Amino acid sequence: MAEAAIRASGLGKRFGETLAVRSVSFEVARGSICGLLGGNGAGKTTTIAMLLGLLIPTTGKAVLLGADMQRDRYRVLPRLNFSSPYVDLPQRLTVRENLTVYAQLYGVRARRVRIAALADELALEAFIDRPYRSLSAGQKTRVALAKALLNEPELLLLDEPTASMDPDTADRLRRYLAAYAHRSGASILLASHNMQEVERICDDAVILRQGEVVAQAAPAELIRRYGGRDLEQVFLDIARGQERLAG
């Protein structure tokens, strides 16, 4: 059986007196898209930061693509990528310059070809030679996604990738991500507040509440298990501590 793309075992993080993440354990299967759900402060961003090794956990262990992220993260970092609204790109560089720098950091061969392909797929051509700072929030999100796809990652961690997009662009992006995962066999962990998005493209969903996993299953299975109208209803019930198992 193939090693999971992500295996989080008892990940916890304490900042002084504040317990940010109590204990998070879950797995993401290779080739699957997994939604990471939770209200504000549930621990999604902290969990992603621990998975990537940007943040050292107080307890537990994260294994990505078979590598322990505390001891061996540099072995797998070229095969991962990430995008988040909590980080940015150099504002004064153009989109093309930013992508060129990151393509070189990731050791991408044929950088111009790869950037041209992404510009075409994510419709960046109209502003690729403009400074990053002059872009709208939605355009910046697309550029951040292009950066995250430069190295054709086997594992992509996306924190709220469609948060600042209009419905049309967000829809195109979801289709693109689903097609990318299908075409490349990549795994995606997608932190999102958009339940329709998760229902539509995720094979699996992990729901966090107060720094703990309270449920993990396919979206349809979660709806069946908790007897909600849709995933949003299930999420609201769980977030408010009002969930009860159906039947």
Place this chain on the structure above:
Amino acid sequence: MNDSLLRIGALMLRYYYLIRGSWPRLLEQAYWPTVQMIIWGFITKFMAGQSGWVAQAAGVFIAAVLLWDTVFRSQLGVFLAFIEEVYARNLGQLFVSPLRPWEMIAGMIGISFFRTLFGVGVAALLAVPLFGYSILGLGLPLVALFGNLLVFGWAMGLLVAAMLLRYGLGAESIGWASIFALAPLSGIYYPIATLPDWLQPVAFALPTAHVFEGMRQIMFEQQLPVGHLLAAAALNVGYLALGAGVFLWVFRIARERGLLLQQGE
């Protein structure tokens, strides 16, 4: 190793793009070194008629200001390369890429090298037509003086970059000003013997004091300052190891405290 060089090159490319897109930034590299050189050039001209000491070695103040600017620009080069990433909230992106912390250090040092060479180089070239003084007159030892000052600037730059990483942009003003705290002890414009006896050993714990003493030995005594150059080099090994070690240690703290995702304005 090739991958490491590629990543270090990527950081330098990022800085080149930044400079290329902004001529005021390019101008700024040479502006202050040139202004300082002009001020000290006129002081030298005035003092040469008043002081036998200055008259003995024309250009001593110009050489001193150019060499002091080397250490200042070198420190600033590392500090500014790092602060650009903090302003851009780019540290989180950089450190989920395969970039190692030591490669970041090497990239900042590379950026600093070219910034310093350009800034001080322009001022040094202008000193020739303006005051008839060429710092190349110091001969081959100039390479050792320049190299020692560069390395010390890098070490200090890494220490202030570490402080910025640990305490955020609140520590920015310290980054700009910190190197000046060492100026009185460095003996830039006067011999270390001018300092009180008890302060002289403290001054000689700095590579800069040896470099400026060495510079005067060349200019006034026409002697190769082997002892001072070796002492500066030995001290620099320690200071650079300290700067890099503190930066890597603070990087570890930043990963423990989640600072890599919290940096920015």
